[in-house]
Amino acid sequence: MTTTGLFLLAILALGFLITFQIAKASEYVSVLKGEKKSFEQNNRINGFLMVVFLVLGIIGVYWCNKALYPKTLMPYPSASEHGENIDTMLKITLLITGIVFFITQILLFWFAYKYQYSDKRKAFYYPHNNKLEVLWTTVPAIALCTLVGFGLYYWFKITGEAPQDAxxxxxxxxxxxxxxxxxxxxxxxxxxxxxxxxxxxxxxxxxxxxxxxxxxxxxxxxxxxxxxxxxxxxxxxxxxxxxxxxxxxxxxxxxxxxxxxxxxxxxxxxxxxxxxxxxxxxxxxxxxxxxxxxxxxxxxxxxxxxxxxxxxxxxxxxxxxxxxxxxxxxxxxxQEPSYKPATDVAPASPASPAPNPGAVDTTAHDATGALVPQATIASKK
Missing domain, CATH: 2.60.40.420 (Cupredoxins -  blue copper proteins)
Structure with missing residues (x-):
């Protein structure tokens, strides 16, 4: 994202924050002035907006998945055997976390609407429950440890010793x-x-x-x-x-x-x-x-x-x-090897063999000193 985009995003966030703070301040002023009816009305509106946000959010998730899923790699099979295991692990992870996500988010926004402020209901103070704390601690821990265990298993297979014919x-x-x-x-x-x-x-x-x-x-x-x-x-x-x-x-x-x-x-x-x-x-x-x-x-x-x-x-x-x-x-x-040996220097001409002391010198020269072929000498003889 460019600097200009980040700047505009920061301005929008700041504007939203200022509007939210002004609304809260107005609500508190109304309460202090005894405008109880105004507070209850705003509370009902906020509760209703929570339900609207929940519905629109679910629709948005469905729409994004339908529009963007074909552009991911998931519709196509993995091109390796190890990748098939990774895909399976990813699908299991998405299934578990997806179920938890939808359950918790639906309850969160529904409870915000259902248990909004009311004069006819008194809040119940429920500070502690050992069974619930053990349940919501051990179940996620077991699930996450299982997922991590599968991840380590596949990781060691990928980074382990390759077959001898690899x-x-x-x-x-x-x-x-x-x-x-x-x-x-x-x-x-x-x-x-x-x-x-x-x-x-x-x-x-x-x-x-x-x-x-x-x-x-x-x-x-x-x-x-x-x-x-x-x-x-x-x-x-x-x-x-x-x-x-x-x-x-x-x-x-x-x-x-x-x-x-x-x-x-x-x-x-x-x-x-x-x-x-x-x-x-x-x-x-x-x-x-x-x-x-x-x-x-x-x-x-x-x-x-x-x-x-x-x-x-x-x-x-x-x-x-x-x-x-x-x-x-x-x-x-x-493919040719990348190593290119240096070009060797051309060898010098071989030296003339040393004269044999016992041999008869048959080399002849004419009057100018030029070498005379042996065939010419033989014809003259």
């Missing part, structure tokens, strides 16, 4: 975009060091592609090149995954705290500088299949940064392509 992909956040890395044929990620980051020369992650010596706060440090990183593939275009194959994401950040948000897979995980985090899931639908499910020919799986990370946070969007296995194999075969 594909490994590293994703690194930076202001303001994502970098994806795939291991090469050795299925091993090469080592990297943040001080080696050099975008000008194509080293976005600080890969140890060559022996280096650098000055650090702890002194001179010698870094050895890591050959296991020579065949790694680094890209910023999109993350390509395989349908029905588990994938383990190794999450890093190159600068500030980011967050890998995967809304269609119902997952998210912080990207913390210097502290790799992981999660794993199994994609259920290819991108083409989700286009049909959502009836959106332009559908793309998105990676959103769910952590405010700077001025360009809004533009930090990544893409995921979920394809079939044969399509992934074809795509992977077209």
């Amino acid at each position: 594909m490994q992909v590293e994703i690194t956040g930076r202001q303001f975009g994502w970098i994806y890395r795939y291991p090469g044929k050795d299925n091993t990620f090469g080592k990297k060091y943040f001080r080696m980051i050099d975008e000008a020369n194509g080293n976005m992650l600080g890969m140890l592609w060559k022996d280096s010596t650098m000055q650090t706060p702890n002194g001179i440090q010698n870094l050895k090149a890591d050959p296991t990183g020579f065949d790694d593939v680094i890209t910023t275009t999109a993350m390509v995954l395989v349908k029905d194959q588990p994938v383990k994401l190794i999450i890093n950040s190159r600068d500030v705290i980011h967050d890998v948000g995967l809304p269609h897979f119902r997952l998210k995980m912080d990207a913390v500088p210097g502290t790799p985090t992981t999660l794993w899931f199994t994609p259920k639908y290819t991108t083409e299949e989700m286009k049909k499910i959502t009836n959106n020919p332009n559908f793309e799986y998105e990676i959103a940064c769910d952590q405010m990370c700077g001025n360009g946070h809004y533009s930090m969007k990544g893409l995921i392509k979920v394809v079939k296995r044969d399509e992934f194999i074809l795509w992977r075969a077209k």
Whole structure:
């Protein structure tokens, strides 16, 4: 919201507060003057308005749900197996909290109308009830602990050990975009060091592609090149995954705290500088299949940064392509390693062999000193 919008909202709130205070002051003045009839009339009006607000509020909730629910992700299935469990937990949570919300709000506004001030009724002083306090303390506590328990169970499944056949992909956040890395044929990620980051020369992650010596706060440090990183593939275009194959994401950040948000897979995980985090899931639908499910020919799986990370946070969007296995194999075969070895200097011409002392010198020269071919010499003979 812009500064102007916030300013106008503050003015409206202040105007409402002033009007409310003037109305209350007028009511108190009427009471002090003995205008009891005016007070009772205002009280009935307020009670009636409570009922009106209750009805309009319920209608508003229904209308908002009908208008905005299709624009959420809930009408469409989760694109991962773990996400299905998250959806189930979310629906249970909404069901429980929704029932409690409607019961408490309906009673709140109905009681405000039913038990408004009346000369014919005397307020009953009811200070304490152990059974009620135990009931409204233990029941919510048990319900919340159950929901938290399910949440922890699913969380440990997502962040636990991935299956042995899981594909490994590293994703690194930076202001303001994502970098994806795939291991090469050795299925091993090469080592990297943040001080080696050099975008000008194509080293976005600080890969140890060559022996280096650098000055650090702890002194001179010698870094050895890591050959296991020579065949790694680094890209910023999109993350390509395989349908029905588990994938383990190794999450890093190159600068500030980011967050890998995967809304269609119902997952998210912080990207913390210097502290790799992981999660794993199994994609259920290819991108083409989700286009049909959502009836959106332009559908793309998105990676959103769910952590405010700077001025360009809004533009930090990544893409995921979920394809079939044969399509992934074809795509992977077209990818070249990001490591580009330095071009070697052309070797010098080989030196002439040393003369054999025992050999007869058959080289001939003419009168000008030029070399005479052996065939010419033989013809002369």
